Amino acid sequence: MKMNNTDQWLYTSQNESRGYIQPQSLDELWFHTGTNCNLRCPFCLEGSKPGDNRIEFLTLTESQKFIDEALLLGVKKFSFTGGEPFVNPEFISILTAALAHRPCLVLTNATEPLMNQMGAILPLLKQPNPLSFRVSLDHPDPIKHDESRGKGNFRKALDTLGRLYQAGFGVSIARHMLPGEDSAAVDQAYAPYFETAGVPADLTIIKFPEFHLPGSLPQVTEITEGCMTRYLSAERRAAFMCNFSKMIVKINGQCGVYACTLVDDVAAYDLGDTLHKAMQQRVMLGHHRCYSCFAGGASCSEGVEKK
Numbered sequence: 602m603k604m605n606n607t608d609q610w611l612y613t614s615q616n617e618s619r620g621y622i623q624p625q626s627l628d629e630l631w632f633h634t635g636t637n638c639n640l641r642c643p644f645c646l647e648g649s650k651p652g653d654n655r656i657e658f659l660t661l662t663e664s665q666k667f668i669d670e671a672l673l674l675g676v677k678k679f680s681f682t683g684g685e686p687f688v689n690p691e692f693i694s695i696l697t698a699a700l701a702h703r704p705c706l707v708l709t710n711a712t713e714p715l716m717n718q719m720g721a722i723l724p725l726l727k728q729p730n731p732l733s734f735r736v737s738l739d740h741p742d743p744i745k746h747d748e749s750r751g752k753g754n755f756r757k758a759l760d761t762l763g764r765l766y767q768a769g770f771g772v773s774i775a776r777h778m779l780p781g782e783d784s785a786a787v788d789q790a791y792a793p794y795f796e797t798a799g800v801p802a803d804l805t806i807i808k809f810p811e812f813h814l815p816g817s818l819p820q821v822t823e824i825t826e827g828c829m830t831r832y833l834s835a836e837r838r839a840a841f842m843c844n845f846s847k848m849i850v851k852i853n854g855q856c857g858v859y860a861c862t863l864v865d866d867v868a869a870y871d872l873g874d875t876l877h878k879a880m881q882q883r884v885m886l887g888h889h890r891c892y893s894c895f896a897g898g899a900s901c902s903e904g905v906e907k908k
């Protein structure tokens with residue numbers, strides 16, 4: 602669904618009231634650092650690749666404005682995704698500004714852009730708030746990982762994961778989830794690699810279903826207002842990212858506040874130029890990725906530590 606008119610935003614194709622989330626709090630604020638990435642993974646839900654500019658580099662000045670506003674709204678955590686955040690020339694400064702106030706999480710491929718800046722990253726341990734990294738290790742088979750990410754990149758990412766952990770940072774990994782997989786068995790298959798890297802055997806593993814490329818329009822079941830109360834408990838509805846988080850995205854030179862991390866390819870999910878405005882708005886669940894949240898509880902969040 603392109604959601605490019607009011608009727609499509611509010612109603613399903615069968616003219617039923619579309620399911621929605623009325624945001625309750627801003628616990629976590631995400632920043633999209635830009636779709637420029639040193640890698641070119643064919644499955645990337647952001648379509649990121651070297652030189653890509655669909656979502657532009659955020660600057661420190663732009664980020665600081667939203668950090669300040671988020672603090673007024675009681676934010677508990679700042680998180681960063683790309684692209685590869687460490688490709689953004691101002692990223693270390695942005696991260697330093699955020700760490701002055703709240704715990705931070707960075708999603709990274711943990712290859713050269715991060716490795717080359719380790720000398721600037723290690724001093725961030727002295728910041729007043731903890732910093733964690735979520736490293737992409739798509740499969741527990743280095744050959745499969747490297748098919749999309751390039752030869753040798755599983756090993757680089759694993760080594761960097763271990764190095765970050767040994768230095769004192771929090772770490773987790775993200776992996777792909779395949780339809781019908783035995784999730785416990787796939788998670789367990791990482792154990793020898795975790796041991797090699799010297800990270801805990803019970804490391805948090807975030808699993809992502811197929812999200813398709815930006816602009817894709819796969820057919821999914823539409824979510825009606827009735828579905829949200831008939832099939833989901835209040836607790837399940839509260840766990841939707843759009844209920845407790847937002848993401849800052851810069852497109853065409855303008856920063857917008859998007860409903861969550863998964864919908865930046867549809868302009869209707871730009872909810873305004875301030876967090877205050879965005880938090881007032883109902884988020885209509887018409888993006889195909891909303892169905893992953895509804896059916897499988899998909900989420901980029903690792904939860905929020907209380908400060």
Ligand code: SF4
Nearest residue numbers: 842843861890891894
């Ligand atoms: S993708 Fe999920 S979190 Fe994002 S707007 Fe849709 S339901 Fe909400």
